[in-house]
Amino acid sequence: MADPLAELREEAASCTRLAELREEAASCTRCSLFEGRTQVVFGVGDPGAALMFVGEAPGRDEDLAGEPFVGRSGKLLDRLMREEIGVTRDQVYIANVVKCRPPSNRDPKPEEVASCGGYLMRQIDLVSPAVVVTLGNFATRALLSTTDGIGKLRGRSYPYRASWLVPTYHPAAALRGGGDVMAQMRADFVRAKRSLHETAPSTTDPGLS
Numbered sequence: 001m002a003d004p005l006a007e008l009r010e011e012a013a014s015c016t017r018l019a020e021l022r023e024e025a026a027s028c029t030r031c032s033l034f035e036g037r038t039q040v041v042f043g044v045g046d047p048g049a050a051l052m053f054v055g056e057a058p059g060r061d062e063d064l065a066g067e068p069f070v071g072r073s074g075k076l077l078d079r080l081m082r083e084e085i086g087v088t089r090d091q092v093y094i095a096n097v098v099k100c101r102p103p104s105n106r107d108p109k110p111e112e113v114a115s116c117g118g119y120l121m122r123q124i125d126l127v128s129p130a131v132v133v134t135l136g137n138f139a140t141r142a143l144l145s146t147t148d149g150i151g152k153l154r155g156r157s158y159p160y161r162a163s164w165l166v167p168t169y170h171p172a173a174a175l176r177g178g179g180d181v182m183a184q185m186r187a188d189f190v191r192a193k194r195s196l197h198e199t200a201p202s203t204t205d206p207g208l209s
């Protein structure tokens with residue numbers, strides 16, 4: 001039988017390591033994106049969450065607030081997680097592949113992902129979620145190490161590290177694309193909720209490591 005005290009100690013240690021990692025990232029100059037940032041947008045939420053969302057990179061609102069997904073996309077994300085999974089933002093963990101805002105909201109470059117990806121990998125290992133939901137093409141391709149598009153990749157769960165990875169659209173795509181994209185996102189969120197109760201996969205992933 002699991003020792004509840006040992007579990008609590010492990011959770012506290014992981015919390016401390018996450019706080020140390022946040023501190024390390026706060027002064028990071030590993031890639032040129034540090035030059036244009038207001039602040040590093042490390043991540044937010046419950047350090048012991050079973051569910052983690054991963055987006056691409058901070059936009060203008062996130063760069064100013066220091067928190068991922070705070071604009072219109074963030075409000076939609078909050079609504080979908082509440083309506084389809086029954087959780088609020090403080091019950092999950094949210095982070096991006098890249099922690100500093102790219103200029104003019106361009107896609108992060110491969111060398112920026114290579115410089116920054118280690119932070120995300122350590123976040124995933126420390127939070128140790130049962131399910132990782134990737135939001136949009138960029139995050140999904142980076143974590144699954146593929147060039148396939150989100151339209152092809154969504155609709156199933158993938159083994160990823162010790163978790164399930166469930167790809168879905170970026171909320172901005174649902175805001176632009178309307179009913180069809182929104183319906184598919186809702187279905188993906190339901191899939192993520194179901195995956196929370198499935199046995200963790202034992203295979204390792206081929207993606208960002």
Ligand code: SF4
Nearest residue numbers: 028030031034100116
């Ligand atoms: S994007 Fe990542 S690697 Fe680049 S400076 Fe920011 S925290 Fe460091």
